[in-house]
Amino acid sequence: MKENILIIGGGIAGLEAAAQLFRLGYNPIIVEKEDHLGGHVAGWNRLFPDMSPAEDLVARLTEAAGEANIFLNTRIAFVNKLKDSYNIMLTNGISVITRILLFATGFSLFDASKKEEYGYGVYDKVMTNRDLENWFNTGQDERIPEEGPRAMGFVHCVGSRDEKAKNPQCSKVCCITAVKQAIEMKQKFPDAMVYCFYMDLRMFGKKYEDFYISAQRDYGVRFIRGRVSEVSENIEGNLVVKAEDTLSGKPIKVTLDLLVLMSGIVCNQEICKSAAQLSLPMDSDGFLKSRDNVADIIESPKEGIFYAGACTGPKTVPETLAEARSAALEIHNYIISSRK
Amino acid sequence: MIGMIFILSYCLVALVRIIMQLPGNDRKKFFISLVTPKTMAKNIRDIFCDCLFHVKLWKRNKLLGYMHSSIAFGWFMLIVVGHIEVLLYTPHRAKLLYFPIFFRYFVAETEETMRGAFFFFLMDFFLLMVLSGIFLAMFKRIQSGVFGMRRTTNPSFLDLIGLYSLWAIFPLRLLAEGFTADISGGSFLTKSLNYVLHSFLSDHANMLPAWWAYSCALGIFLIVLPFTRYMHIPAEILLIPLRNAGIKIRNARKGLAKAEVYACPSCGLCIDACPMGVMKTHIKDTTVYLNRQIRRNNERRIEEISDKCLLCGKCTAICPVGVEGDKLRIAQRSLRKYAINQDYSGIDTDQLHVKGEKVMYFAGCMTALTPAISKAMESLLRKAGVSYSFMDRDGGICCGRPMLMAGRFDQARQMVEKNTEIIKASGADTLLLSCPICYRIFREKYRLEGIRIIHHTEYIAELIRQGRLSMDKGYTKYVFHDPCELGRGCGVYEEPREVLSYAGELVEATKNRKESICCGGSLGSLTLGFDKRKSMTENALANLTEASPDVIATACPLCRSTFVRYADRPVEDIAEIIDRNCI
Numbered sequence: 025m026k027e028n029i030l031i032i033g034g035g036i037a038g039l040e041a042a043a044q045l046f047r048l049g050y051n052p053i054i055v056e057k058e059d060h061l062g063g064h065v066a067g068w069n070r071l072f073p074d075m076s077p078a079e080d081l082v083a084r085l086t087e088a089a090g091e092a093n094i095f096l097n098t099r100i101a102f103v104n105k106l107k108d109s110y111n112i113m114l115t116n117g118i119s120v121i122t123r124i125l126l127f128a129t130g131f132s133l134f135d136a137s138k139k140e141e142y143g144y145g146v147y148d149k150v151m152t153n154r155d156l157e158n159w160f161n162t163g164q165d166e167r168i169p170e171e172g173p174r175a176m177g178f179v180h181c182v183g184s185r186d187e188k189a190k191n192p193q194c195s196k197v198c199c200i201t202a203v204k205q206a207i208e209m210k211q212k213f214p215d216a217m218v219y220c221f222y223m224d225l226r227m228f229g230k231k232y233e234d235f236y237i238s239a240q241r242d243y244g245v246r247f248i249r250g251r252v253s254e255v256s257e258n259i260e261g262n263l264v265v266k267a268e269d270t271l272s273g274k275p276i277k278v279t280l281d282l283l284v285l286m287s288g289i290v291c292n293q294e295i296c297k298s299a300a301q302l303s304l305p306m307d308s309d310g311f312l313k314s315r316d317n318v319a320d321i322i323e324s325p326k327e328g329i330f331y332a333g334a335c336t337g338p339k340t341v342p343e344t345l346a347e348a349r350s351a352a353l354e355i356h357n358y359i360i361s362s363r364k
Numbered sequence: 365m366i367g368m369i370f371i372l373s374y375c376l377v378a379l380v381r382i383i384m385q386l387p388g389n390d391r392k393k394f395f396i397s398l399v400t401p402k403t404m405a406k407n408i409r410d411i412f413c414d415c416l417f418h419v420k421l422w423k424r425n426k427l428l429g430y431m432h433s434s435i436a437f438g439w440f441m442l443i444v445v446g447h448i449e450v451l452l453y454t455p456h457r458a459k460l461l462y463f464p465i466f467f468r469y470f471v472a473e474t475e476e477t478m479r480g481a482f483f484f485f486l487m488d489f490f491l492l493m494v495l496s497g498i499f500l501a502m503f504k505r506i507q508s509g510v511f512g513m514r515r516t517t518n519p520s521f522l523d524l525i526g527l528y529s530l531w532a533i534f535p536l537r538l539l540a541e542g543f544t545a546d547i548s549g550g551s552f553l554t555k556s557l558n559y560v561l562h563s564f565l566s567d568h569a570n571m572l573p574a575w576w577a578y579s580c581a582l583g584i585f586l587i588v589l590p591f592t593r594y595m596h597i598p599a600e601i602l603l604i605p606l607r608n609a610g611i612k613i614r615n616a617r618k619g620l621a622k623a624e625v626y627a628c629p630s631c632g633l634c635i636d637a638c639p640m641g642v643m644k645t646h647i648k649d650t651t652v653y654l655n656r657q658i659r660r661n662n663e664r665r666i667e668e669i670s671d672k673c674l675l676c677g678k679c680t681a682i683c684p685v686g687v688e689g690d691k692l693r694i695a696q697r698s699l700r701k702y703a704i705n706q707d708y709s710g711i712d713t714d715q716l717h718v719k720g721e722k723v724m725y726f727a728g729c730m731t732a733l734t735p736a737i738s739k740a741m742e743s744l745l746r747k748a749g750v751s752y753s754f755m756d757r758d759g760g761i762c763c764g765r766p767m768l769m770a771g772r773f774d775q776a777r778q779m780v781e782k783n784t785e786i787i788k789a790s791g792a793d794t795l796l797l798s799c800p801i802c803y804r805i806f807r808e809k810y811r812l813e814g815i816r817i818i819h820h821t822e823y824i825a826e827l828i829r830q831g832r833l834s835m836d837k838g839y840t841k842y843v844f845h846d847p848c849e850l851g852r853g854c855g856v857y858e859e860p861r862e863v864l865s866y867a868g869e870l871v872e873a874t875k876n877r878k879e880s881i882c883c884g885g886s887l888g889s890l891t892l893g894f895d896k897r898k899s900m901t902e903n904a905l906a907n908l909t910e911a912s913p914d915v916i917a918t919a920c921p922l923c924r925s926t927f928v929r930y931a932d933r934p935v936e937d938i939a940e941i942i943d944r945n946c947i
Contacts, residue, residue, distance in 0.1 A: 140925055141733040187894050190929065254732045256757065257739070266759070277759070 026051035027359055028122040030112055032298065034094060035063025036085055036341060037333030037348040038128035043088035044352035050359070053093040053120055055100060057294070061086050063130050069160035071341060072204040073231040081341070099294075103301045110302075110328075123362075124328050124355055125302075127312060128348065129295040131334040134183030134191065134288040142179060142285055143255045149263055149280075150255070152182075152287045153198065156205055168282060172213030176282035177265055178202040179252050180222040184288025193309050195288035196338040199226045202286050203239050210243040219246045219278065221267050229340060248276065255283065289338040302329065311337045322351045330355055381622075398605060407605045415600055416440055420684045424633070425512035427500065434497030436597075441490045449483050488553040491541075494534045502531060515641070517632035517652050519593070526592035529585040536578040543574050593630035600685050603627040607686055616695040617658065624687045628655035634679035634689060639882040640672070642903040643896065651679040651689030658696075668891075670696035674900075675769055675888025676848040681878045690888075697771025697890075708761075708778040713785045716760060723752040724792035728799040729762055730921040737921050740943040741798050741820060747946060748832040753790065761786075763802040766887050768809070780809055787812060796823055798939060800850035800920045801887065807854060819850060821860040821919045821938050828866055833946045840868040842941065843913035845904070845927070846880035847920035860919050863938055867945040871911035881907050883918075885926030901930050909933070917941055 027050045031038045034056030042052040060066055062082035071078050095116055104111040109123045136144040136152045144150045151159075151167050159165040180202055184195035199222070206218050225247070227233045239245040250268040258264050263280045291311045299312060304324055307313035312335050315323040322331050332351040333344040398404065413419040416437045422429030508516045519527060542557030589595060603623045613621045630652050640646035647653075649669045657665040670693040679689035718724065725745070727738045745752050764779035787795060787810075795812065797803040798820040806817045818826075827833045842864045850856050857877050864870050875881055884900030905927060908916055916935045918924050927935040 138928065140736065140928070143735050146736045146739060188929075190894075254735075256732065256735060264758075 027124070028053060028120060029124045029126060029355060030055065030110075030120055030122045031092075031126045031128055032100065032295070033063065033128035033130055033333075033335075034058075034061040034096070035128060035130045035333065036065050036081070037130065037344045037351075038063075038126070039082075039085040039089040040345050040348035041126055041128060041332050041352045042092040042094075043085065044349055045355065046089070046091050048352065048356050050355075051093070052089075053122075054089070054095065055098050055114060056094065056096050057099050059097050061089075061094070061096070064133075064154075065341060067154060067161070068157045070204070070208070072200050073229070073235050075204075100298050100301075103298070105302075124330070124358070126330045126332060126351060126355065127295065127299075127324070127335050128332045129292045129298075129335040131289045131338065132292045134189065134195075134290050136182055136285045136287045139182055139186075139189060139285070141254045142182065142252065142283070143257070143263070144285055147255065147257050147263060147283075148261060150283045150285065152285050153201055153205065154287065156284050160208065172209075173216050173280070173282035175217040175219070175278065175280045176209065176284065177219040177221060177252075177278070177280050178206055178284045178286060180220065180225075180286050181251070182285040182287050183290070185223065186288075191288060191290055191310070193288075193338065194226065196226070196228075197340055198286040198288060199224075200229065200232050200235065202284075203227075203232075203236050203245070205284065206245045207235070207239050207243050210239075210245060217246070218243075219248055219280070221248050221250060221252050221265075223249070223251060250276075289334065292335065295335065302326065304329065307336075309337065311335065322347055322354055328358070396609075398609070403605075403608050406608050410604045410608065411601055414604065414685065415597070418684065424682070424684075428504075428511040428513070431497050431500040431504065431511070434493045435501070438490045438494035438497060442487065442494065445483055445486050445490065449487075452483075484554075485552065491534065491538060492553055495538065498531055498534055513632065513636060515632065515635045515647065517630045517635065519630070520656065522588055523592045523630065526585060526588045526594050529581045529588070530594070532581040533578065533585060536574065536581050540574040540578045593628070595626050596629035596685060599623060599626035600629075603686065613688065613691050613695045616692075616699050621692060621695055624692060625655045625658045627685045628652060628687050629685060630656070631684065633682055633684065637678045637682045637879070639674060639676055639678065639884065639900050639904065640892075640896075642899050646672070646896075649673070651683070651687060651692070654689065654692065654696075655687065658692075666696055667700075669693070671890040672892055673889060674848075674882050674884070674886035674892070676882035676886060677852040678848070678879065678882065681852050694769060694771050697769075698773055700771060702772070705772075706775055708775065708782065711761060711782050713761075713782055713789075716756075716758075716786050718753045718755050718786065718790050721751045721753040722792055723750055723794045723796055724755050724787065724790055725752050725796045725798075726755040726760070726763075726802060728756070728760075728797065728802040728921075730799045730801060730925075732756070734921040734925050734937070737798055737924070737937045737939055740937065740939040743943050744824065744827070744833065744939060744946070747943075748827045750827075750832075752796070753792070755786065755790070763799075763805050764809070765801045765805040768805060769888050770890060776805075776809070780805070784810055784812065787815065794818060796820060798919075798921065798937070800847045800853065800856075801922065804849045804853045819854070819856060819859075819919070821850070821863055822856060824938065824942055825859040825863045828863065828942075833942070835866040835942070836945050836947050837866060838868045838945060840915055841871055841911075841913045842868050842915050842917045843871050843873055843908050843911060844876075845873065845883065845908055845916060845918040845923055846877055847918060847923045848880070848882050848886065850919055851877060851880055860917075860938055863942060864917055867941050871913050873908045874910045875907050883920075883923040883926040885922050887922065897926075898930065901926055905931055915941070 029045055029050050029052045031042055031052055031054045034054045038054050039061060042054050045052040065078050066082050068078040070076065071081065095114060095118070099115045101113040101115045109121055110125060112120045112122065114120065133152070133154055136142065140146070142150060144152065149167055151165070155165060159168055180198060183189040184191050184193060184198065186192065202220055206220055209216060210218055225236060227236050240247065248267060248269050250270040252265055252267045254266050256264045258279065263283050264277060265280055265283065266275065266277050269276050299306065304326060305313040312331055313325065314321045314331060314336055315325050321336055324331060330351045332348040333339060339347070416433065418429055418432040418436065421432050504511050538553065538557065541554040542561055606620055606623055611620050615621060632652055634651040635641055635647055638650045640649055649672050654666065654669045657669065673690070673693045675690045675693065677690045683689070725741065731738045761779055761782050763783065764776040767776035767779065792815065794816045795806065796818055797806060800819060803817070803819045828835060844860050844864055846857060861870055873880070881904040882900065883904050884897040914933065916927060916931060916933060917938055918927065918935065919938045921937065924935055924937050
C-alpha cells in the first residue's frame with residue numbers, strides 16, 4: 025500500500041510537494057481550507073521579476089498535483105497521536121492515518137487597519153497591496169477611478185519591521201512587490217505621479233536591482249526615504265500624506281488620491297491551533313520553529329512532521345517552490361530510512 | 365530621654381531646612397496660609413483625620429484603618445491623658461518631658477490619685493487599643509492579604525529595628541505598669557496583670573528591669589526614627605500644611621519634594637496600585653522604593669525608577685499621606701542634562717494661524733494617528749450644527765505635554781507659548797480637545813484667559829443635553845476605561861459615563877475611576893519596551909472585560925490604539941460610538 029502523506033495547505037508549496045511526492049510513489053493528500061488551490065499566489069496578477077502571470081504558475085502546479093487527493097473547503101478538526109502515527113480527523117468527516125505531516129500552511133497578510141495612522145478602513149482612498157493585485161485581476165475597485173489616479177503613493181513596511189505592530193520581522197517580498205506594482209501602475213497610467221515611501225529597499229533577489237533602477241529611470245517612480253507619519257483627508261476627500269524625507273532632512277507633505285499599503289507577512293494565525301494540538305513550538309518571530317534554522321529549516325523538532333514554504337518565515341515564490349521540493353525529498357529519505 | 369531630645373531637635377532642624385529650601389514666594393505663601401483661618405482649620409482637620417484617625421486607610425480597608433488609627437490615636441491619647449494626670453496630681457513636675465511617660469514609676473498611689481480612677485481607666489483603655497493595633501501589625505507581617513494588600517514593602521535593616529522596637533514598646537509598658545500597679549495604681553488591665561504577676565513573682569525588684577526595658581525600647585525607637593520609615597509621623601504633620609498652602613514641587617530634592625519623600629510611610633500600597641506590578645521584576649520601581657532611594661541618594665536607581673514610570677498617577681491617587689509619585693519623578697527627570705536641547709523658537713506661527721469660528725478643535729498628535737476619532741468628531745460637530753475651525757488639520761505644534769513628562773520644561777514652555785499665540789490670534793472662545801494628554805496641559809499650564817478649554821466627552825455631553833444631538837439608545841454593553849490623564853489627571857469621570865449611557869448600557873470595570881489601570885501605552889515612560897508594556901495592557905484589558913461588555917469605550921486616542929493591539933473585542937473612542945448612534 026502506498027504511504028499516506030498529509031499536506032496541510034494547497035498553496036504553491038503544498039501543490040509542488042504533492043506533485044513531487046506523487047512522482048516518488050506516495051499518496052499525498054492535500055487539505056485546503058479555501059475553495060480554490062494556489063493560496064495567495066492565486067490572487068496575484070503577475071510575478072516579479074519577469075512579469076509572468078501568476079495564473080499560469082498556479083495552473084501548472086495544479087495540473088502536476090492533479091493525481092493527489094485534494095480536499096477543498098476542509099480543515100483539520102482534531103489530531104490523535106497513535107503509537108507511531110497520527111489519526112487526523114478532517115472537517116469533512118474523513119479521517120486519515122499517516123506517519124507523515126507536511127505543513128505548507130503559508131502566511132497571513134498583516135491586517136492594515138491595525139496601523140490606524142494610515143487610515144485603512146477609515147479613508148476611502150486607502151488600499152492594500154492585495155487589493156491592488158485584485159484590481160489588476162478583476163479591474164473592479166471603487167477606490168481607483170477609471171482615468172486613474174493623478175498622484176499615488178506606496179507605503180512600505182506596513183506591519184513589518186514594526187515593533188508597535190507586534191511584527192519586528194522584515195517581510196522580505198514587499199519591497200520588490202511595491203516596485204513591481206509601481207511600474208504596473210505607471211504602465212497603465214503614465215501621467216500619474218507615483219511615490220514610494222520606504223525605510224530601506226531590500227533588493228536581494230535575482231534581477232531585483234535592475235527592476236528598481238528601471239522603476240526610477242524608465243518609469244519615473246519617486247522614491248522617498250522616510251516613514252509616513254500620518255495620513256489625513258482634505259475637504260475634497262483626497263489624502264494628505266505627511267512623511268519625513270530623511271535624505272534631505274525635511275518633512276514633506278503630498279496630496280494623493282490613492283495610497284497603497286504594503287501589508288507585511290505574518291504567521292497564519294489559524295495554524296497555531298493545529299500546531300498546538302501537535303505541540304509544535306513557535307519561534308520567537310511568531311512563525312513555526314524548525315529543528316535548525318540553518319541546516320534543517322524544513323524539519324520540525326517532531327519526528328515525521330515537515331515544513332515547506334512561508335510557515336517558517338517570509339519567502340519568495342521560487343524559494344517556496346525549492347523548499348517544497350526539498351521537503352518532498354526529505355520525506356522520501358525519511359520513509360526509506362524508517363523501512364530499514 | 366536622650367531619644368526624645370534627639371528626635372525633637374532633629375525634626376526642628378529638618379523643618380527649618382525644608383522651609384528654607386522653599387523658593388521665596390512659596391515660603392511667603394506658606395506662612396500666610398498658616399495664619400489664614402480657613403487653611404488653618406483645614407490644616408488642623410487634615411492633621412487629625414490623616415495622622416491620627418487615618419480616614420483614608422479606613423476607606424480602603426477597615427482592618428488596615430483600625431490598625432493604624434489604634435496605634436496613632438491610642439498613643440496620642442496615652443500622651444495626652446498622661447499629661448493631664450501629671451498636671452492634676454504632680455503639677456510641679458509638669459515641666460519635665462519624660463515625667464508623664466514614666467508617671468506610674470514615680471508616683472505612688474495615694475488617696476488623691478485614687479479619685480483619678482477615671483484617668484487610670486482611660487490609660488488602660490488606650491493601652492489596650494494600642495496593643496490590639498500592634499497585634500494586628502504583627503499579624504499583617506504574616507498575612508498582608510487580609511488587610512487588602514497583596515504585596516507589601518520589603519523593609520530595610522533600620523526599618524526592621526524601628527519596627528521591632530515599636531512592637532516592643534507597648535507590651536513592655538504593659539508589663540512595667542503591671543509590676544507597679546499595686547503601688548502606683550492602675551485599672552482593669554494593669555491591675556489584673558499585677559495580680560497575675562504577684563501570684564508567682566512577688567518581688568518588687570522585678571519592676572526595675574521591666575521599666576528599663578520599656579524605656580530602652582522607646583529610646584531606640586525614637587533614635588532610629590529619623591532614619592527609618594517612621595520619619596513619616598513628624599514629616600506628615602509638615603506635609604499637610606505645605607500641601608494645603610498650595611505649594612508645588614519646584615525642586616527635585618528640596619522643599620516640598622523632600623517633605624514628601626520623608627512623609628512616605630513605606631506602607632507599600634503603591635506596589636499593588638502600580639500597573640507595572642503585573643511583572644514581579646518591576647516591584648522595586650514603585651514610588652515607595654523611589655522615596656527610599658532618594659533618601660539614600662542612590663542616583664543610578666533614582667534615574668532608573670524615574671524614567672521607567674508610566675506616570676499614570678495611580679500611586680498618587682491612592683497614597684494615604686499624599687506623596688505625589690508622578691510629580692516627584694518628573695522633577696527627578698528635570699535634573700537630567702541633555703547634549704542637545706531643541707529650540708522651537710524658530711517655528712513660524714504665521715503659517716499655522718486659523719481664523720474664524722468660535723469653537724476651535726485641536727486634535728493633537730495622537731488623534732492624528734487615529735484618524736477615525738477626528739473623523740467622528742468632525743461628523744458630530746457637523747450633525748450638531750456647530751461651526752468650528754480645525755486648528756491642526758494642516759499640521760500643528762505639539763501641546764508640550766510629552767516634553768513636560770520628560771522633565772524638559774524649557775522645551776515644553778516653548779511649545780506652550782507657540783500654541784498660545786495661535787489660539788489667541790484665532791479669536792476662538794472655546795478650545796475643544798479629543799486627547800486627554802493635551803487637555804491636561806492646556807488646563808494646567810496654558811494661560812488662555814477667556815477661552816473655555818473642554819474635552820470632547822464633556823462637550824458631547826453638553827450637546828446631547830442641549831438637544832443638539834439626539835441619540836438612538838441601543839442594547840450594546842459598553843465599559844468605560846478611564847484614561848489616566850482624563851480621570852486622575854483632570855478629574856473627569858462623570859461626563860464620559862453620561863454620554864455612554866445615552867448610547868447603550870454601561871457596565872463598570874472591576875477597578876475604575878480613580879483606581880483605573882493604565883493601558884500600558886503611556887507616553888510617560890521613557891524606557892519601558894513593548895514586551896513589558898504588553899503584559900500591562902493585557903492586565904488592564906482583563907480588568908475591563910470582567911463584566912463582559914460588547915465594546916470597550918475610552919476617551920483617549922493613545923489608550924484606544926494601545927488596547928486595539930491586544931483586545932479580543934472592539935475598542936472605540938466615545939466620539940465614534942456617539943457618531944454611530946446619533947440620529
